Amino acid sequence: MIMASPLARSLAAVGILAAVLLVIPLAGSRYAILLTTEIAAVLSIALMWNLLAGFGGIVFMGFQVFIGIGGYTLFVASNGLGLPPFPFVVLSALVCAGFALLITPILFRLSGAQLAIGSWVISEVIRLIVYHTSALGGGGGMALTTVRGIDRSVRLFATYGTSALVLLVALLACIALMRGRFGLALRAMKDSPLAAEAMGVTIRKTQTYVLLVAAAIGGAAGACYYMVVLQVSPTAGFSMNWMAIILFAVILGGIGTLEGPIVGVAIYFLLRETMGNIGSLYFIILGLLAIGVMLLAPGGAWSLLKSVIRIDLLPIRRTMREAGQSA
């Protein structure tokens, strides 16, 4: 059987996705475009959390902090300068990366379960500070006022385009990182920090890099999400519900694979769009599903799917060459 090289296959998969993302605004309704914008933002966030936790073993349970900071950065910069918000997602990414760098001395004092709760505390600190800062609108939050002058359809397409670009960057970053030396170091670190260090992986540096990437892209995606909503508040932006959505999507799809978050986010939106407005019951069902998957089928939906179709869409696994073959 002739197979294209793994990298070519990954890039082909991303290329097909890019093509789909190009077709949607041309053929889709306003609702479809808005929904895809939201899906792209949530998927980017899920991919980044999965990179951090699923591949790096850094179970960062306060990931909503980057979403909130990303959203607020975009709103403050765009409103303050009176410029269209779209390019400021780059600023959101930079601010989130800077914040991530700032918290590493505290964060990496902890590991495992303690890091999980420690990152949650950090997120709470930022939420409470924002809540008490009247310049940021306090508890009521703030609105994105600079889009009012922009034509409705221009706004729709620009928001969509920004969100789609962030998603493509997120996917390419995952593939580039995980296929290279860095991905190998990351997974080695997750499996055994001690052995990885003995093999020359600098743990702290690897952890910091993956946190920076996840924070930056997660923050940009958060900014995209709140560009759709047009309103950000401390209670919503730094809400634990974000963590619930990310976690359930990643677990249902399959944690620690690239395809997992994609499948998981698809399941999440499929359930959300078909089950209608059932409120808290929806989270109970998702939670039960996630726990069931975690206990009985830790590989998630993607590993079940893969056992049927037997192909990696975004291959990042490495296989041993058979003895005798030249490298």
Added chain:
Amino acid sequence: MLETLINGALVGALYGLYGLGLSLCLGLMRQINLAHGDFIIFSAFIALQLMTHFGIHPLLALPIVAPIMFVVGWLLQRFVMERTLGRGEMPPILVSFGLSVILQNVMLELFSADTKSLDPGALGTAAVNLGSVAIGVLPLLTLAVAVGIFALTAAVFGSTRFGRAVRATSDNEAVAQLMGIRTRRVFANAMGAALAISAIAAIFYGMRGTFDPSTGPERMLFAFEAVILGGLGSIWGTLAGGIILGIAQAAGTLIIPSLGPLVGHIVFLIGLLLMPGGLFTKRIRA
């Protein structure tokens, strides 16, 4: 001001009590329970149901709620958490976070989002005058009960057969099994004890403050902060950590009333930077 700080220290005893259950999970069983706070709120709601249906005082509901929560903890460990053991640190975090979300939403469906409290009757307003400051009887009772529970827990885990079995299991499960310890049953009992202690904390919490289905995670964070500030693995350290946290929060409320939790969190983060091992680091024996 002195009165506020003293009251903060007394509230801190309650945080220590929140932390004790978590400390047993984290320090002795090396297992996290992110739903810890939600179980506290759940216990408070059970007590509220008992109070409204039978018209009893919250303190009388205690001997009923604590055993119920022991059983809940035992079943939780046996049928859910146990399956995550030995699979690394991530599965218990994710499964217990899932439980937390489920519990919050189940409570929302059953009890609505309304803010509730457990009416302590005359006990709530009774106070004693110590010189220039008036201290409530209920906060003093909370401190006394907390110290009692800590002493009991320290005795049970320090010098009984069961305590030895738990510590042996946490040190080395395989060897503990070889020594004839039924490790799974031991952990189930320890988890039951952790939730029974949470139930006691829940009732004192409900008598002093208000709760609703969404207030659980914050309890869990306070519990965690008490454990880490005090030093993981030290039972009395958790009480000290809780009291420090309580005083820090009280100091925060002196600045702006709603600032308490923020100042508490910040003191925790500073404490973590300055003393990563906590106040009472468990000495590692060779």
